[in-house]
Amino acid sequence: MAKVIVTGGAGFIGSHLCDKLLSSGHEVLCIDNFLTGSEENIAHLQDDTRFQFINHDVITPLPDQLQAEYLFHLASPASPNHHSKISYHQLPMETMLVNTAGTLNMLQFASKHNAKFLFTSTSEVYGDPLEHPQKESYRGNVSTTGPRSVYDEAKRFGETLVAYFWRNKGLDARIVRIFNTYGPRMSTADMRMISIFINQALSYQPITIFGDGKQTRSLCEVSDTVEGIMRMMFHDNTKREIVNIGSSNEHTVLEYAEMVKRLTGSTSEIQFAEQLPQDDPLKRRADISKAKALLDWSPVVSLEEGLQKMIGYYKSQK
Numbered sequence: 356m357a358k359v360i361v362t363g364g365a366g367f368i369g370s371h372l373c374d375k376l377l378s379s380g381h382e383v384l385c386i387d388n389f390l391t392g393s394e395e396n397i398a399h400l401q402d403d404t405r406f407q408f409i410n411h412d413v414i415t416p417l418p419d420q421l422q423a424e425y426l427f428h429l430a431s432p433a434s435p436n437h438h439s440k441i442s443y444h445q446l447p448m449e450t451m452l453v454n455t456a457g458t459l460n461m462l463q464f465a466s467k468h469n470a471k472f473l474f475t476s477t478s479e480v481y482g483d484p485l486e487h488p489q490k491e492s493y494r495g496n497v498s499t500t501g502p503r504s505v506y507d508e509a510k511r512f513g514e515t516l517v518a519y520f521w522r523n524k525g526l527d528a529r530i531v532r533i534f535n536t537y538g539p540r541m542s543t544a545d546m547r548m549i550s551i552f553i554n555q556a557l558s559y560q561p562i563t564i565f566g567d568g569k570q571t572r573s574l575c576e577v578s579d580t581v582e583g584i585m586r587m588m589f590h591d592n593t594k595r596e597i598v599n600i601g602s603s604n605e606h607t608v609l610e611y612a613e614m615v616k617r618l619t620g621s622t623s624e625i626q627f628a629e630q631l632p633q634d635d636p637l638k639r640r641a642d643i644s645k646a647k648a649l650l651d652w653s654p655v656v657s658l659e660e661g662l663q664k665m666i667g668y669y670k671s672q673k
């Protein structure tokens with residue numbers, strides 16, 4: 356049993372990670388300021404004596420008396436939809452700071468306390484990729500000033516900080532680049548593609564697709580993502596490694612819309628609307644051969660099973 360800190364532990368992925376760590380026998384200290392997460396996501400853990408929560412903004416350093424052997428740094432807004440109140444577009448300064456100053460604070464804490472460190476980066480560091488699928492060695496096609504730069508470039512600098520700490524300070528650290536993840540506890544206000552489609556289908560509104568629907572997405576169910584994150588932290592051979600965690604199973608946006616419509620039993624029409632938002636990548640798919648080789652990891656939850664779970668959660672939120 357180890358003492359583990361999870362920043363962003365009241366968020367979508369973080370709360371599932373807390374569940375998994377507790378069920379694996381660890382003690383969890385969850386740190387969150389509820390910027391985009393919620394108390395509800397961790398309410399079921401409050402009676403577990405191995406679970407502790409601290410309401411803290413990681414842009415300021417952690418209290419020095421805290422202890423940890425492992426630190427997972429997940430805190431950051433993650434939704435790219437301009438219209439979502441929890442998106443990084445609506446929270447630009449918070450997003451830039453949590454991934455840069457926040458990451459520096461967490462690295463300094465890990466270094467001082469000799470804790471193993473994991474940073475959740477993103478496939479967005481690849482930008483609108485010119486290489487398909489994306490391997491970890493691909494350096495990306497990212498705008499420093501475009502609408503998504505507050506997230507993409509902050510994550511890229513976060514990675515730079517992590518690499519500085521492993522190179523210059525000898526910190527035992529690693530980076531996961533998470534690709535689109537979906538599942539229960541993804542906020543109904545998130546407004547990423549699958550969240551919008553399920554909300555629309557459940558309220559019998561038209562399911563809207565931007566562009567012609569031929570753009571592709573690969574989605575990974577959250578339990579698979581969390582398993583990848585766990586292996587990345589706890590396997591022996593992951594120090595100083597950068598690994599993609601995501602699904603390589605590509606579907607068109609139209610296929611997702613049709614599947615959501617079928618699984619919800621909705622009568623919603625599928626409608627095509629406007630053009631694609633600026634900087635919306637047309638294609639992105641993880642090359643997960645490194646995760647397979649290093650972690651013996653690949654997603655196991657089928658799209659249909661994953662969508663059923665998420666639809667069940669969205670129904671429970673109505």
Ligand SMILES: NC(=O)c1ccc[n+]([C@@H]2O[C@H](COP(=O)([O-])OP(=O)(O)OC[C@H]3O[C@@H](n4cnc5c(N)ncnc54)[C@H](O)[C@@H]3O)[C@@H](O)[C@H]2O)c1
Binds near residue numbers: 363366388391457475
């Ligand atoms: N969900 C995805 O598809 C996806 C894809 C790529 C990368 N990621 C990364 O995974 C991590 C988790 O994403 P998520 O989808 O669970 O997002 P989320 O918004 O549900 O969770 C993030 C959590 O971080 C907390 N937080 C934000 N700023 C904070 C701060 N300054 N101090 C303390 N807590 C703070 C939020 O309140 C929230 O609980 C993020 O780093 C995100 O960039 C997610």
